[in-house]
Amino acid sequence: MDTLIKLDLLSRRPIYEQLKSKISELVLLGELKPGDALPAVRSFARDLGVNPNTVQKAYQELERENIIYSVVGRGTYISRSDKLADQLREQQVQRVKSAVLLAKNSSVTKERIISAVDEVFSGKNHAEGESQADD
Amino acid sequence: MDTLIKLDLLSRRPIYEQLKSKISELVLLGELKPGDALPAVRSFARDLGVNPNTVQKAYQELERENIIYSVVGRGTYISRSDKLADQLREQQVQRVKSAVLLAKNSSVTKERIISAVDEVFSGKNHAEGESQADD
DNA sequence: TGAATTGTATTATATGTCATAGTACAATTC
DNA sequence: GAATTGTACTATGACATATAATACAATTCA
Numbered sequence: 001m002d003t004l005i006k007l008d009l010l011s012r013r014p015i016y017e018q019l020k021s022k023i024s025e026l027v028l029l030g031e032l033k034p035g036d037a038l039p040a041v042r043s044f045a046r047d048l049g050v051n052p053n054t055v056q057k058a059y060q061e062l063e064r065e066n067i068i069y070s071v072v073g074r075g076t077y078i079s080r081s082d083k084l085a086d087q088l089r090e091q092q093v094q095r096v097k098s099a100v101l102l103a104k105n106s107s108v109t110k111e112r113i114i115s116a117v118d119e120v121f122s123g124k125n126h127a128e129g130e131s132q133a134d135d
Numbered sequence: 136m137d138t139l140i141k142l143d144l145l146s147r148r149p150i151y152e153q154l155k156s157k158i159s160e161l162v163l164l165g166e167l168k169p170g171d172a173l174p175a176v177r178s179f180a181r182d183l184g185v186n187p188n189t190v191q192k193a194y195q196e197l198e199r200e201n202i203i204y205s206v207v208g209r210g211t212y213i214s215r216s217d218k219l220a221d222q223l224r225e226q227q228v229q230r231v232k233s234a235v236l237l238a239k240n241s242s243v244t245k246e247r248i249i250s251a252v253d254e255v256f257s258g259k260n261h262a263e264g265e266s267q268a269d270d
Numbered sequence: 271t272g273a274a275t276t277g278t279a280t281t282a283t284a285t286g287t288c289a290t291a292g293t294a295c296a297a298t299t300c
Numbered sequence: 301g302a303a304t305t306g307t308a309c310t311a312t313g314a315c316a317t318a319t320a321a322t323a324c325a326a327t328t329c330a
Binding site: 147175176177178191194195205206207208209210211 | 275277278279286287
């Protein structure tokens with residue numbers, strides 16, 4: 001599964017945040033399901049070409065958000081929650097609402113926002129496939 | 136005008152970014168109009184309780200974005216562009232589109248996004264009056 | 271004209287985050 | 301018992317942020 005993950009080591013976005021987003025993404029796409037094991041900290045770090053501490057930081061934050069859980073000596077797994085995907089989607093919705101609120105406070109009209117949403121869902125998007133900032 | 140600006144010196148959001156947002160906000164609200172003078176770097180810094188270099192950095196970036204312009208010996212002014220407010224509003228729309236695209240890629244439905252937009256414009260917002268991240 | 275104010279540039283220092291490197295330990299697996 | 305697992309800790313370097321201090325050219329203004 002780690003072969004599905006590509007990190008941009010030159011980005012100013014922290015590696016651990018990129019990793020968090022990628023893992024969440026795989027859960028949303030169904031590539032990772034509740035109970036599935038994640039790679040061990042050390043081997044994952046080796047495969048990704050980063051430091052084990054960086055992977056551990058990503059795991060720790062994801063665990064704090066109840067997206068994964070770890071057991072010493074066993075490994076790290078996707079949380080056993082049937083509402084996991086919904087929870088992650090709701091995070092995205094909250095980000096949208098934050099951006100909309102800022103736009104509203106800048107006197108952007110509701111109609112302008114709706115048409116922007118239409119544009120995105122019409123597929124005419126530059127910058128497809130970007131990962132989001134976390135928290 | 137600088138009395139209208141309150142900075143959070145303890146925030147992890149850089150001061151110069153907060154200042155950029157606040158100035159843009161005042162332009163959008165009509166408190167600052169094209170041609171209006173901004174406070175001098177030194178006096179502004181004194182009033183805000185920050186270092187002059189921090190104010191200068193905010194001014195420099197705003198000038199790079201054609202929102203303000205500076206003249207040595209004279210001062211710093213709001214750009215003389217009749218489309219300034221529209222330009223700033225369009226920045227907000229772009230932020231919304233980015234967030235919507237991420238949500239879409241997380242298989243959030245268009246209907247869910249639309250209802251989120253409705254919620255924001257209905258006024259039932261927690262976290263009102265926040266300033267946005269820039270660039 | 272000369273002093274004050276303006277934006278601008280530069281160097282130095284301190285702090286916090288990010289990332290790497292290395293080591294160590296307890297729990298589990300095999 | 302050896303290997304693997306998560307976890308914790310210290311140390312180091314790179315980088316962004318912010319402050320401090322100084323200097324200079326252009327403009328303003330008394």
